[in-house]
Amino acid sequence: MAPSDADASIPLTGAGEPISEAEALRRLRQSEDLSLQYYAAWWLGRMRSSHPEAVPLLCTALRQRQPEDPSIGVGTNAVARNAARALGKLGRPEAIPDLLAALEDEDDGLREAAARALGQLRAEEAVEPLCARLASGPQGAGAPRENSPKLREPCEALIEALGDIGSPRPAVVEVIVPFHDHERPIIRAAAARALLQLTGERRWGESLLELLLHPQLQVRRAALMDLGAVGWRPALEPIRGTLAENSLKLIALRGLVEQGQGEPGAEAVLAVMDELL
Amino acid sequence: MTSAMTRTTLIEAVQQAGTAQELLAAAQALAAAAAPDMEAEAIGCLVELLGYNNPGAAVAAVDGLIAIGPAAVSPLLEGLDEHNYGARAWAVRALAGIGDVRGLELLESALGNDIGPSVRRAAARGLGQLRCEALPPGEQEGIRQRALAALERSLADGEWVVRYAVAVALEGLGVSLAGSPLHGRIRTALDQLADPTVEDTCVVCQRAQLALQRLTASAPTP
Numbered sequence: 001m002a003p004s005d006a007d008a009s010i011p012l013t014g015a016g017e018p019i020s021e022a023e024a025l026r027r028l029r030q031s032e033d034l035s036l037q038y039y040a041a042w043w044l045g046r047m048r049s050s051h052p053e054a055v056p057l058l059c060t061a062l063r064q065r066q067p068e069d070p071s072i073g074v075g076t077n078a079v080a081r082n083a084a085r086a087l088g089k090l091g092r093p094e095a096i097p098d099l100l101a102a103l104e105d106e107d108d109g110l111r112e113a114a115a116r117a118l119g120q121l122r123a124e125e126a127v128e129p130l131c132a133r134l135a136s137g138p139q140g141a142g143a144p145r146e147n148s149p150k151l152r153e154p155c156e157a158l159i160e161a162l163g164d165i166g167s168p169r170p171a172v173v174e175v176i177v178p179f180h181d182h183e184r185p186i187i188r189a190a191a192a193r194a195l196l197q198l199t200g201e202r203r204w205g206e207s208l209l210e211l212l213l214h215p216q217l218q219v220r221r222a223a224l225m226d227l228g229a230v231g232w233r234p235a236l237e238p239i240r241g242t243l244a245e246n247s248l249k250l251i252a253l254r255g256l257v258e259q260g261q262g263e264p265g266a267e268a269v270l271a272v273m274d275e276l277l
Numbered sequence: 278m279t280s281a282m283t284r285t286t287l288i289e290a291v292q293q294a295g296t297a298q299e300l301l302a303a304a305q306a307l308a309a310a311a312a313p314d315m316e317a318e319a320i321g322c323l324v325e326l327l328g329y330n331n332p333g334a335a336v337a338a339v340d341g342l343i344a345i346g347p348a349a350v351s352p353l354l355e356g357l358d359e360h361n362y363g364a365r366a367w368a369v370r371a372l373a374g375i376g377d378v379r380g381l382e383l384l385e386s387a388l389g390n391d392i393g394p395s396v397r398r399a400a401a402r403g404l405g406q407l408r409c410e411a412l413p414p415g416e417q418e419g420i421r422q423r424a425l426a427a428l429e430r431s432l433a434d435g436e437w438v439v440r441y442a443v444a445v446a447l448e449g450l451g452v453s454l455a456g457s458p459l460h461g462r463i464r465t466a467l468d469q470l471a472d473p474t475v476e477d478t479c480v481v482c483q484r485a486q487l488a489l490q491r492l493t494a495s496a497p498t499p
Contacts, residue, residue: 217332243301243333247395250438254480270484277402277442 001160001190001225019043021051028057034069037061037079045086055090058083059098065107077105081113088117096123103129112154119161127167130158131175138182155179156190163194164229173198180204185211185219193226205232212242220244228252231259236269246276284310288322297331304334308341315345317352324349324356327371328364335367343374350377357383366395373403378420381407385427388439397434398442404428405446418457425450425459429466437478444470444481448488452495460496464489 019027019040024047027033027040041061044054061083068076084102087095095117102114103126111133118126133153134141141153159176176198179191189211196204211223212235220242227235233256239249253276256269287307294300304326307319323345326338342349353372358364369387372380380403387400404424409417428443428450444467451463470476470485 243336245332245395247438250441254437254478257480257483266483267487270480270487273441273480273484274402274445277398277438277445 001156001193001222001229021047021049024049025051025053025057028061031064034066034079037064038082041079041082041086045082045089048089050090055087055092055094058087058090059095062087062095062098062102075109077107077110081110084110084113084117088113088120091121093121093123096121096125099123100126100129103133108150108154112157115154115157115161119157119164122165124165124167127162127165127169127172130162130165131172133158134162134175134179137178138187142179142182142187151184151187155182155187159187159190159194160229163190163197166197168198180207185214185216186222189219189222189226193230196230196232202234205230205234208232209235209238212238217244221248224248224252228255229259231255231257231261233260233262233264233269236264236272240272240276249276284316284319288319291322291326300326300329300331301333301337304331304337308337308344311341311344313344313346313348315348320345320349320352321356324352324368327356327367328358328361330363335363339367339371339374342371346375347377350375350379354379354383362393362396365391366393366399369396369403370399373399373406376403376406376408378407378409378412381420381423385423388427388431394436394439397431397436397439401428401431401439401442401446403446405449421450421454421457422459425462425466429462432466432469437481440470440476440478440481441484444485444488447485448491451488451492455495460492464492467492 024040024043027036028044031037041058044058062080064080065077066079080102084099087099099114099118099121102110103118105111105114115130118130134155141151142155143152144150145152159179162172162176173195176191176194179187180195182188182191189208192204192207192211195201196208208223208227212220214220214223221244224239224242224244225248227239228251236253236256239252242249250273253269253273257266284307287303287310290303291300291307294303307322311323320342323338323341326334329335342353350372353368357368369384372383384400384403387396388404391397391400404427407420407424409420412420428446431439431443434440434443447463447467451460454460454463467485467489471482471489473479473482476482476485
């Protein structure tokens with residue numbers, strides 16, 4: 001997982017003043033000013049709003065579509081994408097049908113946000129459509145587009161969602177395995193992460209450890225975030241030793257404490273965290 | 278023992294490095310030669326390395342500056358760059374590791390006001406490990422009291438990693454204040470971080486609970 005994903009929904013400049021929950025809901029309900037809606041959607045997710053109107057309003061926002069409009073500072077379907085991200089954070093299964101619909105949208109940025117949210121919600125219903133999007137393999141879904149750095153499908157998000165949902169059926173594993181040979185190391189990391197989550201097999205963890213030694217910092221960062229998301233504790237020493245910012249190592253090690261189990265024990269992980277502060 | 282001549286060569290290697298890999302290797306070599314009697318030029322070179330946006334080189338430079346100790350404090354304080362967050366975080370980390378009380382004011386203000394969480398977390402850690410054994414007892418108490426007050430003000434910092442660092446620092450302060458009346462305040466502060474109904478980040482609670490256990494185990498029996 002690319003660490004920048006965590007910041008993908010930062011608020012627009014100038015809209016970042018503190019607001020109340022009631023104000024966020026009011027801003028989301030109106031539809032004249034998209035930048036206000038955009039910020040409100042982000043706010044409700046960030047604050048983990050439990051207001052009964054939050055999920056229905058976000059689902060309505062998720063069904064909204066708009067072209068790119070730099071004059072008001074919002075990109076293509078920016079409100080819908082932020083609504084999807086917020087719905088992933090709120091953890092309410094009522095949002096699943098609308099997110100499944102967004103997973104079929106022609107906007108790949110929206111598909112990416114919907115896939116991540118469905119992963120966070122551990123939506124079993126999403127396993128089949130996610131697999132269907134990936135079934136054509138690294139040469140199909142994973143092929144680069146012409147004149148764009150993007151792949152045909154947002155493979156990283158789709159694969160990670162399958163890992164997060166955690167349905168270890170052989171058919172799911174079979175769809176992901178070929179991506180472990182993808183030419184892009186970030187996609188290989190996503191595949192190793194998901195396969196480690198689904199199978200618990202050591203070889204996939206070791207594959208992430210190899211990526212911690214990759215010459216590109218961006219790849220090492222991604223492998224750190226992936227090891228943290230899985231909480232694979234045998235990675236403790238390699239995480240300590242990799243060349244990357246301590247901030248990211250600390251996030252990864254938090255994952256080892258909170259998600260992980262077995263050896264090394266939590267106290268050993270905490271000792272390394274103390275050292276990195 | 279590395280000679281002054283060799284150190285000059287090592288500084289030149291840092292200055293002439295053309296790639297990130299070369300810079301890393303040169304920084305590591307210079308840092309490995311660091312010692313309390315290092316020349317000002319070499320110390321200055323290590324301080325500059327904090328600002329190159331090369332995490333590996335900065336890690337090595339911080340280790341080198343900590344090995345130099347008190348002699349690196351003035352160059353670090355004078356070399357602070359207000360506009361480079363990364364460099365400032367590394368500098369605060371070096372000062373925290375050296376533990377010199379001349380860094381107290383900077384650590385207090387960094388913990389309270391800096392917008393970079395990595396700077397605040399390094400500052401918190403440093404406040405828990407200030408070395409003031411050489412000072413008269415009255416001054417020691419005053420410095421530790423200031424450090425404790427700064428840590429208490431950051432118990433509700435918005436970033437989990439800063440609260441984690443505050444827990445670690447409170448433990449460090451608790452060890453150096455064994456038997457002091459301030460001990461009760463340290464436990465109260467740790468209790469807040471250890472309480473899952475107040476502290477929502479699990480790893481912070483776990484760390485604060487560990488700190489409380491250790492302070493209890495090491496407390497002198499009445």
